[in-house]
Amino acid sequence: MISGRQVLDERMMTLKDRVLKYLIRNKGSFVSGEKISESLGISRAAVWKHISSLRQDGFEIDSASRRGYMLIGDADIINPQIISDSLRTSFIGKKIIYMDSIGSTNDHIKSIAGGSTDGTVVIANEQTKGKGRMGRYWHSQKGDGIWMSMLLKPHIAPNKASIITQIAGAAIVKALDEFGVSAMIKWPNDIILNGKKLCGILTEMAAEIDRINYIVLGMGMNVKSDNFPDEISDIATSLYKEGHAIKRADIIRSIFENFERLYVDYIKNDDLKEVVEICRERSAVIGKDIYVITWSEKKKARALDISQNGDLLVEYKDGRKESLVSGEVSIRKADDE
Template identity: 50%
Template sequence: MKEEIISLLKKNKNEFISGEDISSILGISRAAVWKYMKVIKEDGYNIESVSRKGYKLISSPDLLTFEEINSYLNTNHIGKQIIYFNSIDSTNNEAKKLASSGCPEGAVIISEEQTMGRGRLGRSWISPKFKGIWMSVILRPDIDPMNVAKITQVGAAAVLRALKEQGINAYIKWPNDIVINNKKVCGILTEMSGEINKVNYIAMGIGINVNIDKEDIPKEIEEIATSLKIEEGKSIKRKTLVAGILNNLEELYEEFIKNEDIKTSINICRENSILIGKSIRIINRNNEIQAQAIDLSDDGKLIVKYDDGSVHEVISGEVSVRGLYGYV
């Protein structure tokens, strides 16, 4: 009911709507309207209340609920169902549970906080409350499971594009990180449930350090991690960034599904790569080898040249890549 009241206030923005009208439209008592209004105000909504006039929405908080994101979306299915949490262990864990229970493609699980956020290769991800974007998208592509790794490139391209739309200059560290000033600001974790020749679902987790302050970043990762706020010197509106990512994700994902290629996504990743042209370290468990990153293949593999002159394609699921002298 709280969501319905917020929706009414938004539809009547800049105008008062009486408690009696809200009561009549939603079929609840005036006392119930008053109680919901109290809760809505506690959530951060600035509502003007005037006797015999009613309620008027003055401003909305930067919450990541469907009601706050929907007006910025222009998608057909991705983000049309947003399952919102104030706090959760991991959005990818929840996405996998819901997907296993039949939750439809395009549903987005989003939380203001993660208590057990995860990155690639089982690494932990710091996810403080109200300061980042911690979300997972359920996808059900009719593709060969061998092609699932390409979805990560689609996600990286969508995030990069959305950041540029907000005037934020960033780069992609193949295969799944977004970096600014050589520090990580976003990670993408793609997990799949499937069979030999069938994908049941994909949970694409996207974690972005948005309005995290310097003191929020643990000492042990302060040399490699940053946030949009730290780099831009200002707070970023999270809900518009979420919508931008989902809008771009649907466009790039549909191109992949319909045309069975990721040309646009790969071009974005290639043109904004932080690795191409650099000396890198390729780390496979305890083994490490140096190479030159020279390109991305059309299907998203990193093309490298070793010291002996041989050229090889590196598959993202098998290795970690680092710069020769640091993170990138």
């Protein structure tokens, strides 16, 4: 099920989108209805209609006689126009498809991957069938988080794609740093804050033997969630629960910018130096006793380091060492045998 679709694409923008874009460009200043109508080629009555609709969406728009309209604020609204305002990327997020409600952003972007451009992003206000690694359900409450998927079409060999999950992890912690949030990375795909899971990353790939058709990079972050289901209440958290009030659009914009920079360094220059440094410095597992989890078993080990290629080096109880390219680990509790 899909509802409330909005697309950020100059060719597909509605008149309401164009009015909002005009207000954003003049944020903090009054612009007359007459000037907006002349610039957009619509009547003043149509301007008023779209202003009223934007107010209903949650935008704070002041109005004054003989002065016009002024965008004051946007509350915590995920809107393609708000995200694109001052976005400094060359291709990530240049096309945004926003849904008020969707089954899964990963599933939707896979369904349109063939005809979509590199860097297209699908964002939802709610996921009803969100998923994590190994087919697990991902709690995605409406209006409480960031649920989005990026479409990537890199010209690299399929066996070099697994590191993209860690590039995303590094980008997320760098983005959160900008807002005073110091998060950690639990290799390979979880972002941890104060010992609890804040964000998960799910990477899926469609490829042939020697080439990648596309990669879908899904991210789910708990931003405003206050109550979690009983089964995850002890292991999950949100920015709000940890004392951080940050607008989702600002976080998304920062993730886009940090990800593009680190991703392009890898795709174009085969440079992972900064990514590996971040993953080491912000690792939640290095030096810890862990379980290495596969579909059929979980084995006790100790996490030793992260290699220059992003692999996790572990040592098992029998002294055998292994370099993990992908997989899942969990941190062992002090009372585990």
